[in-house]
Amino acid sequence: xNPEASLRSAGFRLIAGVDExxxxxxxGPIVIAAVILDPDNPLDEVGDSKRFSxxxxxxxxxxxxxxxxxxxxxxxxxEEIDEKGLQPSNIGGMRRAVTSLTIKPDYIITDGYQVKGxxxxxxxxxxxxxxxxxxxxxxxxxxxxxxEVMIQWGAxxxxxxxxxxxxxxxxxxxxxxxxxxxxxxxxxSFAPIATLLKKDQGK
Numbered sequence: 001x002n003p004e005a006s007l008r009s010a011g012f013r014l015i016a017g018v019d020e021x022x023x024x025x026x027x028g029p030i031v032i033a034a035v036i037l038d039p040d041n042p043l044d045e046v047g048d049s050k051r052f053s054x055x056x057x058x059x060x061x062x063x064x065x066x067x068x069x070x071x072x073x074x075x076x077x078x079e080e081i082d083e084k085g086l087q088p089s090n091i092g093g094m095r096r097a098v099t100s101l102t103i104k105p106d107y108i109i110t111d112g113y114q115v116k117g118x119x120x121x122x123x124x125x126x127x128x129x130x131x132x133x134x135x136x137x138x139x140x141x142x143x144x145x146x147x148e149v150m151i152q153w154g155a156x157x158x159x160x161x162x163x164x165x166x167x168x169x170x171x172x173x174x175x176x177x178x179x180x181x182x183x184x185x186x187x188x189s190f191a192p193i194a195t196l197l198k199k200d201q202g203k
Contacts (some may be wrong), residue, residue: 003125003132007107008039014069016105017134018094018115021049021142023086026177026193027160027167027186028150029075030090033141034097036069036105037134043067046136049143061144064137071138072100073145082189091115111135153185 007015020032037043043064049057065071074097076089084092094115098108108115108122109132115122125132147166154163160176160183167173167185169192177186177196186193 003109003123004037004039004134012107012121013039014103014105015107015109015134016098016101017109017132017136017138018097019111019135019138019142020090020093021139021146022167023090024169025167025187026169026173026190027078027162027183028153029077029146030081030086030093031142031146031149032074032076032090032093032097033071033138033145034094034101035064035071035134035137035141036101036103037064037137038067038069041067043133043137046133046140048136049139052140054147057140057144057147061140064141068137070101070103071141072097072102073141074100075145075149078185078187081187085189109135111139157183 004015014036016034016036018032018034020030022028022030045060052060074093076093081089091113094110094113095118098105098115098118105120108118108120110122110124112124114124125135150166151163154161159180161172165173182188182193182197188194188197
């Protein structure tokens, strides 16, 4: 039995799933999505965002937006990540995503991270636990939004290849960093970027 079925049998209806995309990237935002699905208008297909191609993910994201009771998407930019730290930015973004929903949930399921201070019952489920359809929906919204952002950065800075690697530390991305330098959207608190900046300062 999936967690939503158990929670609904216990009387909870407005169940919010929360997930993020881009936590480990060298560049671009962490994007956090929260979504409350409508049990009377279920999705045809949902799951972890990594299961789907970029095109399929975009199509499912559009369906989620059309059928969900409420959803929100929050982007935490590199500057804030550098200032506050990765984990506080991630948890703070999850809190902001939930409080930005136009409907207050009566239960929250997150992907592995406890979000405190919301005064709403919350369970954190790790990858490999029973599949949560709401967390899957949130992961698709977050990943799709972040991909769109990175594709836009790719059009502005084509030499970095953001449209392909989406800001993660691929061989191509590292090579572009060494050749062209660090951009404002790079997370300067991340060790590979900090090391590169220190090396440049020593020249």
